[in-house]
Amino acid sequence: MKRTLSPALFLALAGWLAVVPLAMAHAGPEHDIEELTDRLAKEGESADLYLQRAIEYQVLGKYSEATRDLEQAMRFDRRNPAIQRELGRTYFAAGKTNEALDTVTRAIGAKPADLDHAALLVVRAEILRARKRYEKAADDVDLAVHLSPGNVEWYLFRSQLQAHLKQTKERIAGLDEAIKETGSGVLETERVEALLDDGQFEPAMATIEKELEESRWKASWLLRRARVLISQGKKDEAKADLKKAAVEIELRLNVNTPDPSLLADRGLARELLGDKAGARKDYEDARDKGITEEWVLERLRVLKDKDKDKDKDKEKDP
């Protein structure tokens, strides 16, 4: 039996057929995974297809599937730094730090191009930080920013590691160089933090006053000024700044679903105002909502240690 199609109907069908492969490629990660699986079956295995599928699995948080695909990708392109970096990161995200460290270290050893080398060093530094090997992590990031200058995230990471290591002079010098390279406002603020940590209150104060003048929301700068004032023994002025900061933070905090960065700021205001229990709770809440900044974790450690000491004192002298 002969069937006929009108030309108009044909055009619609041809258009649909033309778009089917693309439609499958853009209907979310599950569909992308299906399509890549299909292509792996049809076109044969390749590093590129496995890498693409691994990235889709990562988006869905399916790290074991992502790991499996990246291991397969390595079979076809063992020296590809992008695959090695992703595999290292995926191992790390899945909590397999030994495998992560091995993979990334091997990749670094293969002497990749500068940009790849730098990116691998930063992944290794993240793993090393998680293992509390701060010095080695700082060395890696330092080398990374020299191999590939201009990355604000990496400069910030180095500064935070140096803060932990109390390498204050190196930290300030590194930030000066980074600000010259990028002009980043975040790094300018980080430099003020570094100056405060180093006790260089005068140069810090110049920036703080300028920011207070220019900012609409002032709490974070009021907190920094209060730290300077406390160190200068101007307790009343500091207290006034802290109270102002606390009022502004309360205004901005959504009680049910607070912004964790504001919780951390409120924690500091409370701590400096003497409310250690309130501060500890704010820091804990901020940490639980994703804040991993070193200064928050450090303040939390200090407050916990003080609470422990108090408990011991109570045991000794009930």
Add this chain to the structure above:
Amino acid sequence: MGSRFDFLRFGVAVLLVLAKVGVEARAADVENFYRAPYLQQQTPHSIWVAWRNNGPITPVVRFGTSRAQLNSTVGSSNIVVRASLGAENQPMLDQWKALRTETNLALPKLHSAPIGNFQYEAKLTDLQPATRYYYAVFDGTKRLTPDDETYSFVTPPTPGARKPYRFWVIGDGGTGRKGQEDVHQAMLDYVRADKHPLDFWLHVGDMAYNTGRDVEFQSHFFRSYEETLRSSVCWAAIGNHEGFTSKGTTGVGPYFDAYILPKRAEAGGVASGTEAYYSFDHGNIHFICLDSHDLDRKPGGAMAKWLKADIEKAKADWLIAFWHHPPYTKGSHDSDKEKDLTEMREHIMPIIESGGVDLVLTGHSHIYERSMLMDGAYATPTVSENVILDDGDGDPAGDGAYRKSEGINPHEGLVEVVAGNAGQTLGRSGSSPVMKKIFVEHGSVIVDVDGDTLTSKMINGHGIVRDMFSIVKRGQVQQARLALPWQPPEYKKPETTISSPNAASLHYKILVPRNAEWSYMAGEHPAGPTWTYPDFDASQWKTGKAGFGFGDTTFQTELTGLRGKPSSVYLRREFNIPQADKITELGLEVNYTDAFICYLNGYEVARVGVGRSSGRNAQKIKAREGKGIVYIPLASAQRYALDGLNVIAIEAHAAEGRPDLGIDPALFLED
């Protein structure tokens, strides 16, 4: 069946003629440029004009407030030049080899642009705010742009000025297909009819499918929006498809070659130190653009810290943020399941809302979704209870505009718009409970800000206004959270979803037409793989016109009588590609029974229905279930294509026991 094939041929011929007309018309528009002039990084006192040529020119830009008097000049010594000159031992055309001079090699590099491309970036300075300027690009004294009033722009007023502003928002449009063109045209028609042109536009990402390569930027973005790009600035956010080839961590790739974005607060806000995220002022609006694709989204990361600092300093009447991955969607992506989206919601939205942002514009999900006035919906999965502040439609003619207090105030609510419907294939997986309007159709968003009122409209590809809402910021408003707000109806996915079929790309060229002459071998198998190589001598093979086969249909070249009915046929044909690194995609439009493998210059680029091996050893050949012509992109073809002569080779096989064999290919190139 013969009749069906005739209609298929007729239809494909019509499609190809249409495609060819499109390609030629566009080529004429840009004959003086590889990439026509476009505007970037506008401030009240400056703007950048960028463009590209094949090979170097002596670039000059003249501009002025009258079309007849372009009395200011940016000379070549003040114009930034970037070049793509290839690598030392890379094969290239002689004309490009000659450009690898010491001077040219010292120029900043364009990443992955076609060899021979020179990009020029001219900064026009000392401009007056809120003033129309005309401009023209020259090669020495030769004018390259036409004397046309569309080569003009209006500078923004000084920051803070309250005037009516209009901007266009699109996402996920960079396909080069008809849906994209319809959406663009609908916007042009709308603003023309309304006599209120765009001041600028925002692209929320995925502007160069499929992998953001330079040639994809050229064919799917710069060519598609040329008319709009020459008269208004596009402020862009990186999408995941650009992210295949451009990295926010390094600021390197075709995306970063294409755009000139503020790193050092050149257009307002706090300096981000990177083009991956930035902010700018336009009148009384402060805009914030984030990289939701490949940077740390956590609150301690550099981007989140910058966001907080930038918002804390912003003093405009309106705060508008845009990025690619939506914190709330149930379109072609699901914000409850995907990490990138969940992290934007959990980590970034608290900073956005405690800073008092009014509107969030996103894409990624190929749908139009628009929320109610909301605040604090950070949970996973997203729920609407106690996070909706106004569950009306926000339409002044309907439930009334959304109300907020004058100025910038935290937690008074924002509206999120997912505008990922500017051209890519659409999709829907459910109903996000915070959404008020959901449309699975192509379109884009036009936003008007006039003093204390913001109005947003979604115009579909046919020019129809499908959604409208307003936010009015006046006096003091006390917001209340709704315990049980309105919710969109539950979405039931249809059995089969075919949404918005698009015609083939308008930028296709035919490399091997249908019914072309091929060398072929049937009834026997070639020895080894050498028959697929460019230098194979096929002079002993027969020649015939496609299609080839036998069975219950008529073929141009019937394969009967060749030692009975063969179960395989092998085809080869030479064709030319002028410049291989300009290819976006190679694809076959092919009708076949039952299976085939396609090779380009000896490399396998497509395999359909052949389970294992090839040639005489081909195994697991599946009988084809469907019928008719299909389009098959040739995987990695760009990698194997050569400048000049290329060879395509195809082996077609019938499944065991099948009474017919057929292969009828045509080869297309997208550049």
